[in-house]
Amino acid sequence: MTDSIIVQKFGGTSVGSIDRIRAVAEQVIKTKEHGHSVVVVVSAMSGETNRLQVLANQVDTLPSSRELDVLLSAGEQVSMSLLAMTLQKLGHDAVSLTGWQAGIQTDEKHAQARIIGINTDAINQQLQLGKIVIVAGFQGITEQGNISTLGRGGSDTTAVTLAGYLGAKECQIYTDVDGVYSCDPRVVTAARKLDTIGFQDMIDMAKYGAKVLHLPCVEFAEQHNLPIRVLSSFSPLQGTLVKAQESSGGVVGVALRRNLMQITSNNETIDKLVAQCNEQELEVFRVLSKDQSGVVVSQVDLAKLMQVIHEEAVHIDDVCSVSLIGRSNLSSIQALEALLAEDDIEIVSHSLCERHTMMLLAPEYLDKAANIIHDVYVDQNELLSVSKRRVS
Template sequence: MALIVQKYGGTSVGSVERIQEVAKKVIQYRNDGHDIVVVVSAMSGETNRLLALAKEINPDPRGRELDVLLSTGEQVTIALLSMTLQQMGMPAQSYTGSQVRILTDDAHNKARIMQIDDEKMRQDLSDGKVVVVAGFQGCDEQGNITTLGRGGSDTTAVALAAALKADECQIYTDVDGVYTTDPRVVPEARRLDRITFEEMLEMASLGAKVLQIRSVEFAGKYNVPLRVLSSFTEGGGTLITSEEPSMEQALISGIAFNRDEAKLTILGVPDQPGVAHKILGPIAKQNIEVDMIIQNTGHDSTTDFTFTVHRNDYQTALKLLKETSVSLAAREVTGDEHIAKISLVGVGMRSHAGIASTMFETLAKENINISMISTSEIKISVVVDEKYLELGVRALHKAFQLEQGN
């Protein structure tokens, strides 16, 4: 008998029929002897509907009131699922984030969990009840409702699993696990049976949309075994866990890619201390995140500085960079919105040489030019022209034989 925290996303609870299917799955686990805590999102499309209503009234609503509004989506789902479980003969108790006392900081719309009171949940579990908790929300020390940001239900589920010392946290979604890459780009992509927290964190940060990155960070920090499963098909899913010395690691676990980046270059700035800060300082002050950075020093005591930002921030960053270029007497500022990032991820890289050369050779054979390169212990990322993204991913997937597994 195990204690399992299950999370069901918006598509999994998108209708009464879907909620009934979730209830059947939960009851099956209970009948197998497991204690179950269920975390749910708002029904599919509900958060967007509520947000649109708010924007009709005020294009920039106050964060506190927006949290009060958005939190109602999950409140509807916990009530409906609890009613369904009760109707099917399974005792159940629903809780909002405030009722469980998921204590967060006061950063409305993007709050972070600080503490969880697990007393009520443990009492309900000992009484044989299924506990149903609203994801995505909590409350601050003043009792104000807060929300955790997009995908926050994943983080709620992992945090509850950590607080309850659950045996496993299961994330039910519309895909049946983590794949070597996006199957829509590479039909031969293979579902991974398991992957490390470290690898999943890289995959999530590099564009894989399976899990919210904060939930993976939380799981890794508190060593909560995570399993990604499908709400719609049976299967073992993908287990995300700590790296074990006995695990035989694949050379490459997966290929992540991101179409949402843009590249900026400032040419001919003075090659002297403090220039990088003068270039990136104004960018940082606008809360624009910089990803990859390359600096090339020339023979004329000047340097060229290139970096990438999210495509949504491109115009703002370009404007700031042009302003900076005047004070630095730069030669030119250029930008490119039509780039993409392709990344190889795998803890197996630590003990194998030659991966980068194989990657570069594979792309060269396809006449794909690399404009930027970034590496870490378990990742190699390259920036290429956006039109070559899918070709590059397919070629690399084949070159590293990811469809075959270990």
């Protein structure tokens, strides 16, 4: 029975209305009728998490993280119960389980919790009864018995981790796009869908801004060699298979991030901020600028740091990032600076490593820069010289 389990995850757009929930139910039934045991993980209906967050912020701009998790977890519970009702209406036995009912155990870090284990007894018991099991994504329970959430995109992590613990044949992530693209196709119309991508390249794409898959879910999949198939809820195409494979070399894709804040100051202050971010487990990138040391954090995390830096001599700017993902030449930043300068776009600061080149720009230049960089670098075996830029 274990070999026949398929875990399917459906995102918020896929369950955004009763009609779409019925379409999801029909897709799940097809999988069931092909002889598989099916476990479905659902996100909240599109827009619901934002609605709940707004309500919380009307009460308090910095609400209790515990109570916020209790509130936000309700969105997925609405989706799971509606899907179970729909499946039952269509003649199939189904049962919905919250994160804690499904045995999903997390650490104590609210809003960004990590799954530390899953007791699959309840799920396996329902599967043995022939039921389709629907699990609320994005949530679990701490050792202290508190509801926790996994952060935006956490339903992906729920699905992949469940697939690993259940020994599933495959984890299928259904979303509103038909696979992983070389860049966000809403920004770069020339972006191409990747038939396959290696775990490490996908981890880097997710880390630096691609929103198709939640970073922890890809990390778990790599550790357990569990293939992930990214599919569209609205298209019959085969999507993208994320699996163990060697990087082909060169640039695999271009990842974009908005709503970032760059903090620049002296080395001593920046060291303090990095230490504070590490202590609070906040995401932080150290960057190189022309005159000063700097770090980049999200706008959300900046609010958490303000209590530490309000008396420091710092400069804070709105920025966005464009990152080339794949093995690259560490001297490539000069070529990128020259390339973007042709369109009067300045690189504010940058970060380089073997597998990525991240550039920070003023937000108004992000889309234009993404198209220029994708034009020149994607699908090349090495960084090209500026002279090879496509004639527009």
